[in-house]
Amino acid sequence: MVKNEDTLLVNRLKKGERKAFDELVNKYKKRIYYLAYSLTNNHADALDLSQEAFIKVYKSIHRFRGRSSFYTWLYRITVNICLNHLKKKAKRKEISFDERIEVAQVDWWSNPKKALENKELQENLTRAIDSLPPQQKTVFTLRHLEGLSHKEIASILGCSIGSVKANLFQALQKLRNRLKGYVEG
Amino acid sequence: MISCRKVKRWTVDYLEGTLSEKKKFLFEEHLSKCSRCAQEIETLVKTQKLVRLKVREEMPETFWAHYLPRLKRRLEEKPLPRLAWRPVPALALATATALVLLVVAAISLLRTPSLNLENLPREVLVEEVMASNSELDYFIAESFEPEEIAQALLPREILNSLVNNNQEFTL
Ligand SMILES: [Zn+2]
Numbered sequence: 001m002v003k004n005e006d007t008l009l010v011n012r013l014k015k016g017e018r019k020a021f022d023e024l025v026n027k028y029k030k031r032i033y034y035l036a037y038s039l040t041n042n043h044a045d046a047l048d049l050s051q052e053a054f055i056k057v058y059k060s061i062h063r064f065r066g067r068s069s070f071y072t073w074l075y076r077i078t079v080n081i082c083l084n085h086l087k088k089k090a091k092r093k094e095i096s097f098d099e100r101i102e103v104a105q106v107d108w109w110s111n112p113k114k115a116l117e118n119k120e121l122q123e124n125l126t127r128a129i130d131s132l133p134p135q136q137k138t139v140f141t142l143r144h145l146e147g148l149s150h151k152e153i154a155s156i157l158g159c160s161i162g163s164v165k166a167n168l169f170q171a172l173q174k175l176r177n178r179l180k181g182y183v184e185g
Numbered sequence: 186m187i188s189c190r191k192v193k194r195w196t197v198d199y200l201e202g203t204l205s206e207k208k209k210f211l212f213e214e215h216l217s218k219c220s221r222c223a224q225e226i227e228t229l230v231k232t233q234k235l236v237r238l239k240v241r242e243e244m245p246e247t248f249w250a251h252y253l254p255r256l257k258r259r260l261e262e263k264p265l266p267r268l269a270w271r272p273v274p275a276l277a278l279a280t281a282t283a284l285v286l287l288v289v290a291a292i293s294l295l296r297t298p299s300l301n302l303e304n305l306p307r308e309v310l311v312e313e314v315m316a317s318n319s320e321l322d323y324f325i326a327e328s329f330e331p332e333e334i335a336q337a338l339l340p341r342e343i344l345n346s347l348v349n350n351n352q353e354f355t356l
Contacts, residue, residue, distance in 0.1 A: 025256060037241075038241070051259055055259060055260060112238055116240055125235070125236060128236075129236065145239070172200075172229055172232055175236060182231075182235055
């Protein structure tokens with residue numbers, strides 16, 4: 001259903017119908033914005049980069065052949081734009097990925113609901129995820145924050161499922177090391 | 186018994202519950218005999234549960250209402266300047282002017298002792314600031330504190346002179 005609806009919209013857009021573009025943007029703006037936000041951890045960047053992705057869709061829709069679904073294509077464009085941005089940023093600023101975050105004792109384990117409202121914990125989670133290398137952060141975000149399957153992620157990133165799993169494993173290990181105070185003892 | 190290396194390779198599928206029954210059995214058998222892997226997996230399980238507790242702050246509906254119009258302006262290549270933490274010279278003159286108006290309006294609101302801003306809803310404040318200059322994008326006013334914008338973008342001496350000369354801009 002969703003796929004058909006997108007195909008119709010894409011076809012209308014290819015014929016030059018601006019309204020079809022509006023509909024696609026309105027349908028996907030939240031997902032694309034939050035994806036960019038998860039990757040950049042910055043609202044101004046997320047707005048800028050997510051809109052850049054839609055502009056790219058608009059300008060290169062004639063090159064979309066429908067071999068993958070529209071949203072896979074859209075995600076791929078967004079992820080590539082964000083990855084480029086992150087790589088440029090990483091070059092400017094060397095971050096230590098293994099630096100450990102010092103934490104106050106929080107009993108999140110026996111009371112997960114409280115963790116949702118614990119501001120310090122939430123900030124530390126954001127910091128830990130944000131410190132991952134771009135590729136690992138992307139795979140991790142698509143899996144755990146966007147809920148995509150390994151296969152979908154592989155298709156979006158143009159890599160193998162094995163590589164997706166390897167990135168997930170490394171990301172999780174790094175997060176564990178950074179968040180040791182929460183998960184050990 | 187399977188090797189520790191194999192345990193590593195199967196970990197993601199184990200954590201996500203996608204290992205076959207047979208592999209899961211072998212995996213757990215290894216954990217029951219290898220305390221190093223058992224400890225490793227235990228902390229990874231906890232980490233995965235922990236990161237899933239991360240909540241995302243939602244953007245307000247007004248932000249979404251402005252998303253498409255803003256995108257269309259960009260498509261028509263009349264982009265609104267992007268607001269970032271950079272010094273004034275990097276901004277186009279028009280933006281700087283627009284910002285100065287916002288900042289002045291905001292500062293006059295924030296610093297006029299007769300106005301008690303603490304009791305004023307933020308949306309009202311933002312709307313007031315927006316109403317003073319239609320060129321400014323809603324997002325700019327929405328996402329950053331006016332004082333933050335001012336301090337990040339404008340040199341101290343300009344700020345001072347603005348504060349001293351802001352009467353005509355008072356909302
Ligand atoms: Zn072992």
